[in-house]
Amino acid sequence: MKTFENLSGTKPVLLAIALSALLAACGGGGGRDAILGTGNLLSVLQPPAGAIIPGAACTTAGVTIPTVTATNPSNGNQFASTSTTGVAAGGKHITATFSLPMNAATINASSFSLAPQGGAALVPASVSYNATTSVATLTTAAPLLANTSYTGVIQKGASSAAGTPVGCPYAWTFKTAAVAAAGAPSVNLGRAAPFGIAATAGVTNTPTVPVTTINGNVVLDPVSGATCNLVPINASGGFGLCGGSPPVLNGQVISPLFPDAGATSGAIKSDLMAAYLSITPPAGPPAAGSLGGATPIPAGTTLGAPTGSAQVQGDNYFVPGVYQSLTSIMVTGDLTLDGLGDPNAVFIFQSSSTVGAAAGTPGPGPHTRILLINGAKASNVFWQAGSSATLGTAAEWQGNILAAADITMVTGATSCGRLFAGAFTSGAFVFDSNVVSVPGNPSAPATCQ
Template sequence: MKKFESSYSRGRMWSLALLLSTVAVVTIGCGGGGGGRDPILGAPVAAVLLVAPPGAIAPGAICPVAGSSVTVTDPTDGNQSVSTSTSGVANGGKLVMATFSEAMNAATISATTFKLAPTGGLALVPASVSYNAATKVATLTTSSALLPNTAYTAVIQAPIANGTGTPLGCSYAWTFKTATVAAAAPVPVNLGLASSFGIAATAGVTNTTTAPITHINGDVVLDPISGAICNAVQVDAAGGFGLCGSNSSTPTLTGKVISPLYNQGVTSTAIKADLRAAFLSITPPAGPPAVGSLGGATSIAAGTTLGAPTGNALVQGDNLFVPGVYQSLTSILITGDLTLDAQGDPNAAFIFQSSSTIGTAPSARILLINGAKASNVFWQAGTSATLGTDSVWQGNILASESITMNTHATSCGRLLAGAFAAGAFVFDSNVVSVPGNPNAPADCQ
């Protein structure tokens, strides 16, 4: 996560003294390499304490001494929602990785120069260390899963040196915290009668006339219909979806429109009731801005954004999320690519709760991998949601109030406004598809 305000200032010098109340001796193991990495380096060592060298700095900070540097780490410094293990690692172990600015001398990277321990004075975590010369990445692999809801400190220090023998300019130390153990895997939210609807609005719909016209692959529910206000979408007694003053910009629709004037066996009031019930199945009956009725939610720290530039390494809790419930007591803003990884489970559900707004920056994207489906992704906005220009959205939004789609934003997922209060909807040359709708893009499931 990119912190707006962080207690881990990049330029801040570290002065860590992790004191033990009792002496605990652990062995840092070594063994054969794998996965394309060089053999694990360094003999087993006995350790009782992790102490960051004086003057250690955070990765990526500017070192005042010339030499090689650590440019980026995974987990990142200050990350508050780190998984306790890494998929595919033996015995549920966790990978902690550091990337160097240049090729390093592999013989200097070992369990004595790359260490990990719980913050606050506990023994080193049993682990092995390897170095991949091609990627310039050192990897610490723990022998078992990390403890949940626990802060850890990692240290990289001398005598690490580059291929010509020049040592690191500075030592490095960074801290991260593991996520709370998740409750049972969440199940998709039951939308009831609202499940076939691409959009819902309870305070009128506005369609900006920018070409191309908006296209909706799914049904539409409007309740109530706004008055005779130009540019507010109107529904006639036959279910026609018209635009006041300019039918040339009428949104195209592959479903039906339900309103107080027109229904096909189901009333707009009944649909609204199911939408509210779905919203309240995530949020306590007190309604917004309270969130968190689903147990075991992982917190998204206040003052953070999600996502990263295209091509960046995937970092759990920053631009990568696995199935679960995630909760922000403020807003959720996605500023780049955000990847949701179902880890091979096609039924995996992702639920994101915001007590305030949900939004995207221009051109932000949500990407689905390893079986993740938009139909199983739910975003709950305690107030309103706004999708930025040219953004690519995946998942169903349940907004207490309004939803706005800026120019050319698209959504594979239902956009349901007015779940708890009056909710308007604004279009501007968009495409909205109900996942699995026959007219939706083939990959919108």
């Protein structure tokens, strides 16, 4: 990896003294991001740990004074990628969006800087400004370091088109993802791979329009007491239900009554449980845990930015790897999974409790989406739910869900990926005007891979 050079030999003690005075000039209180003092000192050296005060706010603000309204990566992001696809030498774009049109001549390496925690400011490949979007872009000359904290700073040298400088310099921090050299391990679904859904406690399909469609085979192997699926089922589309009406099925149903008195359905269920346990730690199911040195998702964290938003928020971007929550996982908007150019890249999300997609608005309104870029495929994304999973209204889900118990799809939710209920215990499946597709199935959308 290319080594970045220092821009100054100034001693940290001098920087700390300067920062103290500059912070006093800008005041404190309010606001989400840190604000630093005046001048261009921070474009030369990264402040030492503790110099940035989270929550500080600028005391000089107004409709004619420009400020930064969004950054990419955003403040607090813990999973930023180390590079941006298509950038020379593996460099990364760091962007800041302004509240007002800016004077492009004032957006340069002196007014926009980036540095690793405790290190010198990086020498960028370029700093540019887009007058149409009011976005400044700093492009690094090489990839950022993995598992490293960075601070971006916009200095007072940045001025509006009318000549008004930013009220106080704006600083934010983010951390790059810890990318293991071998990436996440693959998950072997065995004989369950061709199946769109599996359930061990029956299926209910609400009789609504449009009718639920399943693009793939179905395995129904109810555990003791779940007799509602034990009705005549056949290869031509018969479907045992616990309630509602049959879905449209582009595949066949395998059950204890077809085709071989449960030998096939039982074997598939066995492979499904084996896949579930393969991504569960020795502590035992149904808890999810530290497979392959998982990156923790802190309790209370939700994943995703507002639908269609250009703003990259704290936890809406992931690179290949294993991620775990000791509580639940909830996706609330646009969640981006970046394959980093590897079509075999694997993503594993483990939840000790539930996995879910927040309810949204059908059509163009805000709703939950999982976006796959740079080679990422739904077939290589795995969501392990220690209990149940629920995909909310109009959610666009990508990836395979292995739920210990039930899976529910609310009105209009769709999934490119296998949905397996009852991977560890009794699990029912509930539909309501949904589409479930096995990646690569001939009847699935062409984009479902």
